[in-house]
Amino acid sequence: xxxxxxxxxxxxxxLFILTIPFLxxxxxxxxxxxxIVLAILWFIYKxxxxxxxxxxxxxxxxxxxxxxxxxxxxxxxxxxxxxFISDQxxxxxxxxxxxxxxxxxxxxxxxxxxxxxxxxxxxxxxVGAYSYALLSTKAGLSFWAVLPLSAIMAAIFGIILGFPTLxxxxxxxxxVTLGFGEMIRxxxxxxxxxxxxxxxxxxxxxxxxxxxxxxxxxxxxxxxxIIGIFTIFAVNRLNNSRIGRAWVAxxxxxxxxxxxxxxxxxxxxxxxxxxxxxAGIAGGFFASKMKFVSPESFTFFESVIILCMVVLGGMGSxxxxxxxxxxxxxxxxxxxxxQNYRMIIFGAAMVLIMLFRPQxxxxxxxxxxxxxxxxxxxxxQETESLYDVKQK
Amino acid sequence: xxxxxxxxxxxxIHTSYGVIEALKGxxxxxxxxxxxCLLGANGAGKSTTLLTICGVNKPTKGQITFFSRTINGLxxxxxxxxxxxxxxxxxxxxxxxxxxxxxxxxxxVRRDKMGIEEDLESIYKNxxxxxxxxxQMAGTLSGGEQQMLAIARALISRPRLLLLDExxxxxxxxxxxxxxxxxxxxxxxGATILLVEQNAALALEIADYGYVMETGKIAMxxxxxxxxxxxxxxxxxxxx
Numbered sequence: 001x002x003x004x005x006x007x008x009x010x011x012x013x014x015l016f017i018l019t020i021p022f023l024x025x026x027x028x029x030x031x032x033x034x035x036i037v038l039a040i041l042w043f044i045y046k047x048x049x050x051x052x053x054x055x056x057x058x059x060x061x062x063x064x065x066x067x068x069x070x071x072x073x074x075x076x077x078x079x080x081x082x083x084f085i086s087d088q089x090x091x092x093x094x095x096x097x098x099x100x101x102x103x104x105x106x107x108x109x110x111x112x113x114x115x116x117x118x119x120x121x122x123x124x125x126x127v128g129a130y131s132y133a134l135l136s137t138k139a140g141l142s143f144w145a146v147l148p149l150s151a152i153m154a155a156i157f158g159i160i161l162g163f164p165t166l167x168x169x170x171x172x173x174x175x176v177t178l179g180f181g182e183m184i185r186x187x188x189x190x191x192x193x194x195x196x197x198x199x200x201x202x203x204x205x206x207x208x209x210x211x212x213x214x215x216x217x218x219x220x221x222x223x224x225x226i227i228g229i230f231t232i233f234a235v236n237r238l239n240n241s242r243i244g245r246a247w248v249a250x251x252x253x254x255x256x257x258x259x260x261x262x263x264x265x266x267x268x269x270x271x272x273x274x275x276x277x278x279a280g281i282a283g284g285f286f287a288s289k290m291k292f293v294s295p296e297s298f299t300f301f302e303s304v305i306i307l308c309m310v311v312l313g314g315m316g317s318x319x320x321x322x323x324x325x326x327x328x329x330x331x332x333x334x335x336x337x338x339q340n341y342r343m344i345i346f347g348a349a350m351v352l353i354m355l356f357r358p359q360x361x362x363x364x365x366x367x368x369x370x371x372x373x374x375x376x377x378x379x380x381q382e383t384e385s386l387y388d389v390k391q392k
Numbered sequence: 393x394x395x396x397x398x399x400x401x402x403x404x405i406h407t408s409y410g411v412i413e414a415l416k417g418x419x420x421x422x423x424x425x426x427x428x429c430l431l432g433a434n435g436a437g438k439s440t441t442l443l444t445i446c447g448v449n450k451p452t453k454g455q456i457t458f459f460s461r462t463i464n465g466l467x468x469x470x471x472x473x474x475x476x477x478x479x480x481x482x483x484x485x486x487x488x489x490x491x492x493x494x495x496x497x498x499x500x501v502r503r504d505k506m507g508i509e510e511d512l513e514s515i516y517k518n519x520x521x522x523x524x525x526x527x528q529m530a531g532t533l534s535g536g537e538q539q540m541l542a543i544a545r546a547l548i549s550r551p552r553l554l555l556l557d558e559x560x561x562x563x564x565x566x567x568x569x570x571x572x573x574x575x576x577x578x579x580x581x582g583a584t585i586l587l588v589e590q591n592a593a594l595a596l597e598i599a600d601y602g603y604v605m606e607t608g609k610i611a612m613x614x615x616x617x618x619x620x621x622x623x624x625x626x627x628x629x630x631x632x
Contacts, residue, residue: 245496245497245500246500248486248489248497249486249497249500252486252487252488253484253486253487255448255480256480256484256485256486257497258448258468259446259468259478259479259546260472260498260500261500261501262469263469264469265467
């Protein structure tokens with residue numbers, strides 16, 4: 001309790017001081033007041049947290065699958081009829097949200113499952129988009145032929161990044177991946193003869209099938225839903241497979257994983273390649289929808305946002321990452337009314353989420369099982385009593 | 393012991409970390425069915441020897457044969473598949489995974505699901521505490537329990553040779569005794585063991601044969617009971 005008050009006090013004060021230069025003292029004070037209101041709401045919520053967590057964990061592992069499935073069913077229906085019950089704007093936002101779900105789930109393979117911090121993930125998104133753009137405009141191939149090729153190209157780049165970084169971990173890996181991401185963007189920006197430089201590539205053809213050429217937002221919406229479902233299915237299967245277990249072992253302890261007979265080199269490269277291929281698919285889709293690609297779409301900021309989706313949602317948890325992506329796309333959109341302040345509020349929201357739910361919205365199962373002080377006490381007593389018995 | 397020839401034979405291996413040569417020509421043999429122990433002070437090269445056998449470190453010179461097959465130069469995962477399993481120094485269980493998941497991870501190289509389940513049962517029988525805690529995260533176990541888990545995790549891959557790196561490290565004396573009894577039992581049930589230890593007295597008590605390492609070389613070797621009586625060994629490693 002005391003600790004939470006401290007956290008709120010420090011957090012609010014910090015944000016208040018940070019916002020003074022942007023908003024001026026008066027507005028910053030309003031901001032502070034709103035933070036205090038939020039804090040009060042939090043402390044009203046706090047006593048019920050356990051109940052809510054209980055409900056949440058019950059929802060996650062419902063004894064009655066019928067409720068869970070009907071919940072999924074309702075969500076599925078809502079997702080499917082969305083273009084008919086809303087306008088084009090919302091359909092477009094939803095399309096972009098699902099694109100980011102695909103991206104975040106791909107990054108989750110690398111960061112969440114295998115524990116390799118990748119800050120240049122957007123590079124693979126760019127590779128996918130440019131592969132699509134070039135193959136479609138220059139080679140004249142159709143969407144369905146190019147999309148898998150985009151994925152393969154991205155996977156190849158994933159391996160290219162993976163090889164030199166096999167021995168790196170943590171901070172060092174982060175720096176190298178960050179550099180890789182920038183390298184790709186700068187190359188795209190300067191290789192005028194192929195990529196068109198800062199002007200990008202124009203007039204990319206969209207997909208067409210059975211005489212229907214995709215032109216309306218809801219065409220793309222349904223297309224990305226199919227891609228999204230494929231991604232969720234594939235990532236889920238990977239997570240529960242032998243490969244998934246190998247990744248977990250590498251994340252937990254690389255040397256022990258090696259001692260278990262896990263081929264570290266192969267598994268790490270596989271994580272990079274598979275993670276990248278989903279970004280490649282998302283990139284291909286993005287290029288076909290926008291009909292235009294330029295290096296501006298693939299800045300470091302994109303990598304950061306995708307990483308935030310993974311971390312905020314809950315590393316390693318598939319529903320968590322999906323939720324993280326949805327929130328991080330919808331939150332800034334819904335804050336458009338606040339105009340210039342929206343990024344500040346967005347940032348503040350992220351800080352608050354990390355302060356109070358460090359494990360993410362739906363923390364990975366692993367994180368939820370982490371030790372609490374009470375458990376440690378019990379454990380200590382247990383071992384002590386064990387020791388006493390033996391001594392006698 | 394067991395009338396067998398050498399299961400593992402290391403012939404004059406050299407291993408370097410950068411420019412520093414950690415092993416300067418180590419040769420040793422482990423016979424089938426025996427417990428061999430490798431003693432020596434800190435930095436003598438005991439752990440490096442084990443890691444070189446496992447393929448984590450590559451020898452610059454020399455040869456390692458296992459079942460008369462040359463294994464030096466193979467990557468670690470292939471060496472595990474050959475039937476050599478390592479219990480690493482400091483236990484290195486997967487802290488955020490449950491005891492059961494740790495054991496399943498140990499069986500990573502095996503693909504016979506039925507056989508794994510059977511072996512799990514027999515491991516639970518031999519380590520009842522692990523059965524009791526099978527859904528608990530490994531990081532919450534006590535040091536001794538973690539050591540048991542690390543050993544069990546190595547056993548479940550059905551190794552022909554078990555390498556143990558400092559199993560007594562950081563454990564309460566009573567736990568050390570327990571772990572050594574377990575090691576002896578494992579050996580009785582047919583596994584060959586190469587044990588690296590600082591606790592020389594205890595190691596020699598359960599071992600058949602002993603090697604003493606000093607600065608990257610084998611300084612002495614003999615039957616364990618003879619080493620126990622050796623004057624020099626007594627002075628240096630057994631505390632007078």
